[in-house]
Amino acid sequence: MITESGVMDVGWIEDLDVTTEQNGKSATELQIENELPIDRWIDIAYDENGDEIADDETEMLQAQEAIRMEFTPIPAAQPDANIHRRILKRELQAEALKRLESSARTEQEFTAVTEWWDRLDRNRERRERSYEIGRGDVPLEHEMSQDGSCFPRWLANPTFRQICRGNFWDYFACCLFEMHNLTAKEYIREIVMNLKLEHKEILFFLGIRLYSPKKLAALRGQTDRNVRKVRDVVRRKIQRKLYAALMDRRQNGASMTLQEKAFIEQYEAAQTAKKMSIAKEDVDESVI
Secondary structure, eight states: OBOTTSOBOOHHHHHHHHHHHHHTOOHHHHHHHHTOOHHHHHHOEEOTTSOEEOHHHHHHHHHHHHHHHHHSOOOOOOOOHHHHHHHHHHHHHHHHHHHHHHHOOSHHHHHHHHHHHHHHHHHHHHHHHHHOOOOTTOOTTTTOOSSOSOSSGGGGOHHHHHHHTTOOHHHHHOSTTTGGGGOSOHHHHHHHHTSOHHHHHHHIIIIISOOOHHHHHHHHTSOHHHHHHHHHHHHHHHHHHHHHHHHHHHHTTOOOOHHHHHHHHHHHHHHHHHHHHHHHHHHHHHHO
16 A cells, blocks of 8 residues: 555555464465465555556556655754854954954054953953952962862961972061062062162061051060051051052053052042042131
8 A cells, every 4th residue: 555655555465464373374374365465465456536546556656656755855853043143253253353463554543452452351350250260368378278289287387398399488588578479570579679678568468477556565565456556557558668669660661560550540539549548627717
């Protein structure tokens, strides 16, 4: 039997075998009784109306079905167009910026290139603020591994591990008189080195050894209020010198880190607010 798809259905042969087993006769006995060859049974096919299909027509239908299956294309998996679109957009932007840089000739064109790079820098800084985690003022030994391979625990100290690797400078510079060598920035080194001894002591114990004002006051035989007052003086002095050094670097065209740029902005904002507060107090006193 030929189905709608054109494939011959030979399920009637199984029905014939079941009927043969029920009658207790073999296919050979039925062949003799009906005087039909076995291969004739297998080759017989019927259409949808139950009419017998001729052998020539059956072979033609089978050939047509084989040709149709051979030339029918298999649908391929479609790629995600959005992914390729995002990649292409990023590549196009990079190529556009490259062409804009190479074709810049006038001042306005170079200004456009600078604005484009400024926008990329702002995007990068925003990603860094959102996803990067900085240590800040947290010491290196904070939350160090408790179940490390070093035993006893003091062998896992960062300073001791630096000494084992041959880096002795941080250990030697962790001193009241050598702490200016803890930094590689020359302008910071000069600021710390030129401080008075009393101010160096405040900076070393509170800023490097992380003593509390109360503990340092007990060591110096003073009140913690006096220690905090001197600490604020040292802080303002260092910030003033640091701002002057950074402004000199900016005027000389030296590159600056994001932390240095942020310090300049915050320092200028604080100084502006301080001047406005002083001007307001002067106005109030004149009115009185």
